[in-house]
Amino acid sequence: MEKRKTLVLSVDRDDDIGYKARIESPILGREACLEAAKRLGLADPEDSDVNAIFQAVKTYDELSARGEDVIVSVIGGSHMNMLEGDRKIADSLSQLINQTNVTACILVSDGAEDDFILPIVQSRIPVESVKRVIVAQMPNLEGTYYIIKKLLDDPKTARVVLVPIGLAMLLYSAAYLWGRPDLATFFVVGAVGVYLLFKGFGIDEFFGYLLSGLQQSFQKGSFSFVAYITAVLISIIAVIMGLTSLLVYYPQDAGVLLFFAAFIYGSVWWFVSAGIVGIAGKIIDCILHEQEMLSRIVIIPFFIGAIGTIIYGASSYLLSISNVPDFPISAGGGVQTIIIHTVAGLLCALIGIYIQSATGKWVIDGKKSRKW
Template identity: 55%
Template sequence: MTTGRTLVLSVDRDDDIGWKAKIKSPVVGRQECLKAADTLALADPEDSDVNAIFSAVKIYDELIAKGEEAVVAVIAGNHLHMIEGDRKIAATLDNVIAETEPSSCILVSDGAEDEYVVPIIQSRLPVASIRRVIVNQMPNLEGTYYILKKLLDDPKISRVVFVPLGLAMLLYASAFILGYPGTATIVVIGVIGMYLLYKGFGLDEFIHGSINALRASMSRGKFSFVTYSTTIVLGVIGFAIGFFTVLKYYTSDSSMGVLLYVMSFMYGAIIWLIVAGLVTSVGVIVDVYINERENLAKVIVFPFFVFAIGLILYGASIYILAVSSVPEFPVKPTDAGMYIMYSTLFGLACAIIGVIIQYVIAKRQAVQQKEAIIENI
């Protein structure tokens, strides 16, 4: 017989109990877990989390029948954002452990996705066993079609499938209406490619984190809320102008390669993006100066680096487009070298100035901290 109390834990990582059954996590105790399973089953009888919760209760009953001390609980994450959901699971698990005081855990899962949280659980409690609940399905065409239909009905999956397809079709139709039929295909392919890169590099989580930072700055009355809002507007304008610049220099004879289209976009958008980066940097510096002045040296260099990188990229885009003899480009090939040379020199000078200012501020802060320590002694 094992010593200590065993926590039989069912993890609903995508929060179906909250999304579908409107049940707040955590759910602790046999009767509460059965009530949650019944409510979820009525909301969605095909949800596999129902079987996982019932399986957890069954394991709990078996342990109690053997005379062991046990407790059963269900915790959930977030239906749309996995990172926030895992953080919620970690915080909820801490509360459950503090309430029930278990010495080990039996994890009950309905699939591999829930088992991603095993390291989170193991960092807080020994995992004695993992039970995966597999729901039998009909292995025929009708059953497969029904499963796919249920998946596409899930907002978490449908937004990944339907949003890029719908956006591509909308852009394709808009290109024809605006009189750019030859541009429609490249626009659609470009948008789908950007969306795939957006998801592949995890930029959705980055943007979601930026939105949370925006909300936090607004709720705390920080100056960066204004600069973040301005940055979003400037970024949208920059991307729009970059897109129209690509259309301006677009040729239907395939004489321009992908690199030249990228440079065209950069040539049109980079000035706006530089201004957006500078506005954001100023907001961060002001907030740090007011609230965390000891960290000023770490952020004071941001606007200098933003301006330096943007200036170099701007010069590079002009140089490449000019020497490639892009039709109707305002800079002549003979002047291209001057643009890239001056933009690189000014960019490097700006970066060096930023590093020097950062060094001076850091040294001054170190002296002030040393003086403060001496005064306290």
């Protein structure tokens, strides 16, 4: 029977140990964990992760005293990006398991994010127990104020809480300065609503990935950096053209559907161009440096073109049958337009699939020839 080897694990999901104490994780061993707890405690004595690390070391000592084969470790995630942090935790844990050959785990945490951490750990190793460290303190008004103050000092919480409040106050002041106090509530509610939708649908993370990719391409000196900047500028033009189209083709009180149709009619080709330019830069980088990824990326501009073509046809059809003044396409022409553009979009997608298949074969043949 194989002897059990237990891992006592403390997970710092927001990587305070790296962000505040400047310690790279994973941290392995009793002395290394104690040193990490001491440095984090000196950097921020009020951080609950300090107590979690000490609890992990205490659990390690108790199990070692009973003669069990046990090791202790601390793993950190990411302070600013939870998705990347969770992936880092999973990778670090897999690396730790392969390195130490542990067969079971005791998870120690401060109880704040167990619902996120526990499934990640369980996907890699059986969890025999979860120990939560809750620091006892007197719940009074001063303590509540102190907790709120600490939350607002954290950059992650500040971005979520302070940004919508600050934006609402700024728009409210701007409406009064503009001499239109009647629009103040409209601006504030609309801006906060858009912000909440961005957070709810994770669009802010999408833009975060775009900024991260832009930064990485700049640091590597990649051609895609120039392409991304160009795509951003074209996207700004797309928004301007969409708003111009709204002024020309959107009748007052015509409804939300025609509002979006008018905006898309004027902006869709600019957005398509921005997407194709950005992806073209990535394709050039793949050809030069990462040919194995080329077959997965080469299809994207064709799909962007296909979707843009179909959406343009649909918006043209909606505007043509809505009796919009001065719209260049008649109702009969709108039916023809949507049919032609739908067929063209589908053909564009099929061409992209064919080129992706041919590119995949080319990459495979190139690898074989290099081996020979």
